[in-house]
Amino acid sequence: MLSPIVLVQIVVNGVGLAAIYILVALGFTLLFGIMRVVNFAHGAFAMLGGYALYYLYSIYDVPYLVAAPVAALFVAAAALVLERFVYRRFYQKMFQSMIALLGLDMAIASTALIIWDSHERSIKPAVSDILQLGGIIVPADKLVIVAVAAIALAAFYLFTHFTRAGLAMRAAAQDVETAEAQGIDTRVTYQLSFFIAIFMAALAGGFYGQTYALSPFMGERPLMMAFIVVILGGMGSIPGVALGGLLLGLGESFLSTFYGSSVSVFVSFGAVILLLVFRPWGLLGTPEK
């Protein structure tokens, strides 16, 4: 039953999941809030991040704390080519972007299938120690993931609140035309936001691949979760993502421990349906006028 020991483990697992969901969903909502693109290929970048980490860390033995950010940086830098030739054409075109990026998602996943075939691989844990604190057992690996994710999220917060480029991003997210009229070069802001969004997705993809397994289609679930988080929190709302991610991560950890994972998925989607019926703008979003 619910002893303090079990409770702590549920919370640690939940926070680990929440960290991954928040990273994926933050980029997803950033792309929507600023460029109005619905990035159905977001999960594909998470998948690529997983493979990048696999090569750097599992195959080439680069130290984990270097490999995790470098793998994500590599994916984000390579994705800038897609920004130039695909994404840029669909900025501020929400409906066209959905179809185009759904296609891009299939293209990336199928390419990955050709290169890496369909069998699952695993990324070795960051640290294999088990922490034991007064009867509570926690895999240290989970804590490393939470710590790296927390650093990434803190860096994102500091960037958006204490730099000029970050302020420009927040302004553009609220009103692109007016931001432009204040002298902000939106092309630069778009590119930067894209880079940050893909970096976070790829970083989360590494963690996700480590927690579960790597496969060319592993991006589907993080994408789905990003959707739920963003709808829970409110489309385009950054605090909403943090709240939605925590609710979903902790909820999933709790429900799947006691009732199994199918119940947890059922409840997550059920909550989204209820929310869409009664509060379609999300917990922290603002209603459209």
Add this chain to the structure above:
Amino acid sequence: MPLLTVDDLHVRYGHIQGTQGISLAIEPGEILALVGSNGAGKSSTLKAILGLVPVAGGTITFLGADLRGLKASQIVRRGIGFSPEGRRVFPQLSVAENLRVGAHTRPVAETAERMEQIYGYFPRLRERARQRASSLSGGEQQMLAIGRALMSRPKLFLLDEPSLGLAPIIVERIGDILEDIRQQENLAVILAEQNAHWALHLASRAVILELGRTVVASTTGELLQDPRVTGAYLGT
């Protein structure tokens, strides 16, 4: 030489005509009123000057250089500020952050000093510096939109419909502050307004627009006597 000259400006949105032949000129330190009813082409003219809508025909010359084809971010850097219709403050940002966005094109080192000057013109903004812009009243939001545009130290300020939805007493106060800033900074202002009475008293010259064309351009002294203007726009 005028600061800005617009000659035979045509703006088109798809098949819809925004303006079809607007001409105007403004000198440094002058307030020019752009008067006309809804759809006369006031906003389209301002947006075309700032590069927010493409120019289909005509010329726009600022400080001797052609502005056509430049991006808004480049035009702001050349010294033109813009406060859009409906104020459009960034609702989730604080008052101080809104002002900082306005300083985007200026060196970071001078932001604090300029912000002090703006707070000097609009003491209410200083009191509310840390509040979210969405919590301000309509008049305060208009002051913020003006202050934000002035953060870039423009030579020319494009001000679209500042009186919209504001109480007459607030409109008068904004007019007084605007006049004060004009004198202190030798600022040129193009004021697009439906409230012709207020605009014609604040400006020294005015351009009357109808259906996307310039119909009269003269000093406000003369226009206030012109029966075509008093009949159609001042309701006397």
